[in-house]
Amino acid sequence: MALTGLMWYGFLVGHLAGNLTLLSGDSGAAFDEYAGFLESIPQFIIPTELILLLALALHVYCAVSLSREAAAARPIGYRQLRSVGGRSVASRSMIWSGLLILVFLGVHIFTFKYGDRIDGSLFRLVQETFGHAIWAGFYLIVMVALGLHLWHALRSAFQTLGLSARPTLRRLSIAFCTIIAGGFALIPATMFLGG
Amino acid sequence: MSDRTHVGCGCQRGASHEGAGHGGAAVHVDERRVNVMSVRLRVWRQKHAGDKGGFVEYDAGRLTPDMSFLEMLDVVNEDLQRDGDEPIAFDSDCREGICGACSLVIDGVPHGPGQGVTTCQVYMRNFSDGATITIEPWRAQAFPVVRDLIVDRSAFDRIIGAGGYNSTNTGSATDANSALISQAQAEEAFDAAACIGCGACVATCKNASAMLFVAAKVKHLNILPQGQPERRQRTVAMLKAMDDEGFGHCTNEYECEAVCPKEISVEHIAFLNREYLRAQVLSSGMRPVITEA
Amino acid sequence: MALDGHTPGGPLAEKWDRHRFDLKLVNPANKRKHTVIIVGTGLAGASAAATLAELGYNVKSFCIQDSPRRAHSIAAQGGINAAKNYQNDGDSVYRLFYDTIKGGDYRAREANVYRLAQESVNIIDQCVAQGVPFAREYGGTLANRSFGGAQVSRTFYARGQTGQQLLLGAYGSLMRQVHAGKVELYARHEMLELVVVEGVARGIVTRDLTTGKMESHVADAVLLCTGGYGNAFFLSTNAKGSNVTASWRAHRRGAYFANPCYTQIHPTCIPVAGGFQAKLTLMSESLRNDGRVWVPSAPGDQRAPEQIPEGDRDYYLERRYPSFGNLVPRDVASRAAKQACDEGRGVGATGRAVYLDFADAIRRDGESLIRQKYGNLFQMYEEITNENPYKSPMRIYPAVHYTMGGLWVDYNLMSNLPGLFVLGEANFSDHGANRLGASALMQGLSDGYFVIPYTLGGYIAGTPLTDINTSHPAFVDAEKEAQGRLDALLAVQGKRTVDDFHRELGLLLWDHCGMARTGAGLTQALERVREIRQQFWQNVTVSGSTGELNQALERAGRVADFMEFAETMIHDALARDESCGGHFREEHQTEEGEARRDDENFAHVSAWEFTGPGEKPTLHKEALEFQNVALTQRSYK
Known part of the structure; x- marks a missing residue:
């Protein structure tokens, strides 16, 4: 779980760094150039995509089997079980935020990777899409879910990999996932408002 | 769940020999000074492992805030018996928070309100007069209900049997001061060793995982010099035993730490994960090559 | 009839050595042909079960709790004595022997007590090897403290939870043998009868507390390690489940009960609060190292403790026992508290309590040091009484805590019934009429780890037994x-x-x-x-x-x-x-x-x-x- 999740974490960092060129204010020149560069190195991109896909499959598989094991480990539940500790919105919604992200991933790839570019410009397609309130809103909601997912994911990964559960690392997790989710959310928000 | 209501258990503490405490006839607690309170209990009753079970409600009156929660149940049980009914079965022994026998989920929290306490250390002053209190047993596949609020926790014993010790036969020890252990290290080992094996960590975990229990034991032994020879084997064997017993996995929510009556830290789980990874790496052949001179 | 304790001859210091040499041995290969029943899994029972299984005997271990780890030894707070003399303060095997005999008011067997002092040093070695996290000095060596009635520092301790840590060590060793198949564990089983065949103890009848099923078990010897009878008093510091049944059932079958009137009343317990009370809680005696015990000088003084000036207070232990002061043995301290209350000078709602005051210690050492030393005890006191002992003095009163009497045993820990051995608090042997602090853990473990492995072998090797089964x-x-x-x-x-x-x-x-x-x-x-x-x-x-x-x-x-x-x-x-x-x-x-x-x-x-x-x-x-x-x-x- 932790390892496959961390691979996606790595991807997200790169993806965000690249996509922030959307906001460079040059009518998409930098972004389209960046997209073009990526498309020019399929020998690198395709294996990466395959690896990410495999990691995703494993991640989902682990999630499903963990949920099943958890259900099997407590076949009869409580009438009442209250949280008094570390359980958070993020940790208790991992499965839901995960499912939402999975759906989003399909939509996102379909829209932008396989969508019809406007005049050959991916930037224009993105601009067009985020001009619609529904699309921008959908993206913003998903980014909130992503942020929550990443928050529990990172601190949980630290713990699983035996690093630590110390408050510093917990705080670091919050900061990091805020930057990533916030960064991504900035794109549809800015483009809708600027739009 | 069939909710039968059993009201009318008025909890009269009527026997003539009560009221006077230990310490001679001179002792008499002035009953007028005592704050009287009452609560309604919603208790899980189940005759045996195969029974379906359900919640039953009881009214408990004439309680005082100075009573412990279990003393309140004692009072309820005495009344039930006077009426010829079977008392509510629950585990308890030392009644001072160290044996780990008591194990009630009170209003959704293992060991009830208060931090760092066992069920027997919960007092009625933690509840408001007239409150309805729900009492359930630990719930986990690995802790089957034996009767009412009693569960079978022998899975913990079997996990210890798999490796929770140093294999030192009696008589084979060296002098106690032959291995020096820093104060900090002894304290750290003690922090982990303080676990009382009550199972609250399992009870509260949404995955019914026993990671905190296993981690505490592994940490206690694995950081001491005496525990080194079996360090890897212990870690792997105890984790395997935990899986075999049907406990779930840890998804790092740290509820266990919050309900632990001995406030055992989830840091120990990180340690256990580290020890496990280390044991896996070392046993997969990637061990450092030792050349003999 | 005069009883013979079978104390070996020779000088005191050589008796145990000589005796061990004289005892017959069981051939290692033959041990697996013998079955031993051990009732109780506290310090004595768990240590005996683990050790005998390590030697090769087949062991059947019984306890009434849901797990052997919950036996009442787990609740012992203060520490365990051993004549290690690590502190170089004049301790020796002989001094521990002497203190124990004297502390017991000369009502214990010399040879037993000397053996106990000898074995005390081995216990610490064994426990440290098991990983018991005893307190340490800065240099990494083991720390000691002085404890109720002793003038040397010979008490080893693990915070206020020494019994827990020692028991977890013994329990780990026991579970290792269960895992190895050498011990059959019967948790939630209660012994209801001792079975005596031709005058020899040959087994027990138990009730499975989960199903109610009655079961019989045959063995070559039966070891009772079932603790004391303090709960006869209903209110005591014992666990709710502690009872005399195993001992009493054996007594009814012929085993003699020795010195049942010797009970220990512990001076520092939380006083009774009401008629509903289920048990009393002990506060470790170590509190007396820094706390000062007092009552108002005048009977019926109802003022709050803070309002009673020094001149109106009677620090009666310091007054009556200037050299030991607040550290007098338990029986002396308890009785003095009772006398003060009988004189009408008791405090609290019931008038059956005395103050244990830390104000001077806090002034002298600072609250943080006191918190470091006794934090968990102060917290426990506050949880129970809802009063802050850092601010106002604790109220304490004596409570039944330990029983020195028990089934009679000879030097081999065997009762007058051949084949029935009794270990730990369940026997009467080592504490005379009063037990010193930190000696109970020592005795339980000495009996289980280091005495019974020898004396049981001597019995089994020297006693031909007929083959019987449960249809007898x-x-x-x-x-x-x-x-x-x-x-x-x-x-x-x-x-x-x-x-x-x-x-x-x-x-x-x-x-x-x-x-x-x-x-x-x-x-x-x-x-x-x-x-x-x-x-x-x-x-x-x-x-x-x-x-x-x-x-x-x-x-x-x-x-x-x-x-x-x-x-x-x-x-x-x-x-x-x-x-x-x-x-x-x-x-x-x-x-x-x-x-x-x-x-x-x-x-x-x-x-x-x-x-x-x-x-x-x-x-x-x-x-x-x-x-x-x-x-x-x-x-x-």
Whole structure:
């Protein structure tokens, strides 16, 4: 779980760094150039995509089997079980935020990777899409879910990999996932408002 | 769940020999000074492992805030018996928070309100007069209900049997001061060793995982010099035993730490994960090559 | 009849060595042909079970708790003594022996106590090897503290949870043997009968507390490690489940009960708060190292403690015992508290409490140091009483804590019934009439780790036993008897609960056979106990059936045994017409109110033989010979 999740974490960092060129204010020149560069190195991109896909499959598989094991480990539940500790919105919604992200991933790839570019410009397609309130809103909601997912994911990964559960690392997790989710959310928000 | 209501258990503490405490006839607690309170209990009753079970409600009156929660149940049980009914079965022994026998989920929290306490250390002053209190047993596949609020926790014993010790036969020890252990290290080992094996960590975990229990034991032994020879084997064997017993996995929510009556830290789980990874790496052949001179 | 303790000959320091050499050995290959039953999994039981299994015996281990780790040894707080002399402060095996004999008011067997002191050093080695996290010095060596009544620092400790850590060590070793298949573990099983075949203990009858099923178990020897009988008093610091049943059942089958009147009343417990109270909580004696005990000088002083000026306070322990002060032995401290309260100077709502004040210590060392030393105890006090002991003094009162008496055993820890061994608190052997702090853990582990492995071997190697199984009439009869008793309890169908009777019995014992006893009070109590017992069998209510988990029935059986046992305890207290240690007969005290022994007539062990319920038991005496220490009046002035 932790390892496959961390691979996606790595991807997200790169993806965000690249996509922030959307906001460079040059009518998409930098972004389209960046997209073009990526498309020019399929020998690198395709294996990466395959690896990410495999990691995703494993991640989902682990999630499903963990949920099943958890259900099997407590076949009869409580009438009442209250949280008094570390359980958070993020940790208790991992499965839901995960499912939402999975759906989003399909939509996102379909829209932008396989969508019809406007005049050959991916930037224009993105601009067009985020001009619609529904699309921008959908993206913003998903980014909130992503942020929550990443928050529990990172601190949980630290713990699983035996690093630590110390408050510093917990705080670091919050900061990091805020930057990533916030960064991504900035794109549809800015483009809708600027739009 | 069939909710039968059993009201009318008025909890009269009527026997003539009560009221006077230990310490001679001179002792008499002035009953007028005592704050009287009452609560309604919603208790899980189940005759045996195969029974379906359900919640039953009881009214408990004439309680005082100075009573412990279990003393309140004692009072309820005495009344039930006077009426010829079977008392509510629950585990308890030392009644001072160290044996780990008591194990009630009170209003959704293992060991009830208060931090760092066992069920027997919960007092009625933690509840408001007239409150309805729900009492359930630990719930986990690995802790089957034996009767009412009693569960079978022998899975913990079997996990210890798999490796929770140093294999030192009696008589084979060296002098106690032959291995020096820093104060900090002894304290750290003690922090982990303080676990009382009550199972609250399992009870509260949404995955019914026993990671905190296993981690505490592994940490206690694995950081001491005496525990080194079996360090890897212990870690792997105890984790395997935990899986075999049907406990779930840890998804790092740290509820266990919050309900632990001995406030055992989830840091120990990180340690256990580290020890496990280390044991896996070392046993997969990637061990450092030792050349003999 | 005079009893023979089978103490080996030779000089004191060589007795155990010589004896070990004289004992026959069981061939290693033959050990696996022998089965040993061990009842109880506290320090004595768990250590014995683990050690005997390591040696190769087949062990069957029984406990009433859901896990062996929950035996009441787990609750011991203070520490464990050992004559390591790591502190270089003048300790030695001989000094530990001497202190223990003297602390027991010269009512223990010299040879046993010396052996205990010798083995004490091995216990610490063993426990450290198991990973027990004892307190350490900055340099990494083991730390020690002085403890109730000792003037050297020989107590090893693990915060305030020494018993827990020692038991977890022994329990780990036990579970290792369970895992290896050498020990068969029977948790939630209660021994209800000892089975004696041709005068030899050959097995037990147990009840599976989960299903109610009666079971018989055959063995070559039976070890009782079932703790003390403090719960006869209903309120004590013992766990709720602690009971005398295993010992009493063995007694009814012929094992002698020795010195049942020796009970230890611990001075530092949280006072009784109300009639609903289920048990009393001990505060570690280590508190007396820094806390000062006092009461108001004048009777009936109702002022809050902070408002009582120094001049109106009586630090009675410091006043009466200037050299030991607040650290006098437990029996002395307890009695002094009772006297202060009897004089009307007790404090708190009930008037049965004295102050234990840390104000001076906090002024001297700072609150943080006191918090570091006793934080968990202060927290425990606050949780129970809802009062902050950093701000106002604690209120404490003595409570029943430990029982020095127990089944009679010889030097080999074997009772007068061949094949029945008794270890730990369940036997009477090492503490005389008063136990010193931090000596109970030492004795339990010494018996289990280092004595029984030798003496049991000697018995098994030297005793030819016939092959029998559970269809032997003795087993069938015992099962029938145990079942009959349970049926009888259920058949009464009376009005009063088991706890109600138990409370009444306990209060009676506390008043007449507690901290102070008189001939007249004991005679009266004897009468009253009989009445209570009769009423119990006429009017007790026990619901449910025998074929299920039935906690009311379990308690009823135990209380029924306490009812019978109480009589023997009172007989013993009556017969011992002297004061010694925890047994204080008001008729026998010095002018200053201290216990006055009568060595001429009572330097013996009183071992009682069962003659029938309600019948006066027969007294057997084992003379105590003191060849190495001079009997003196104990003085802590």
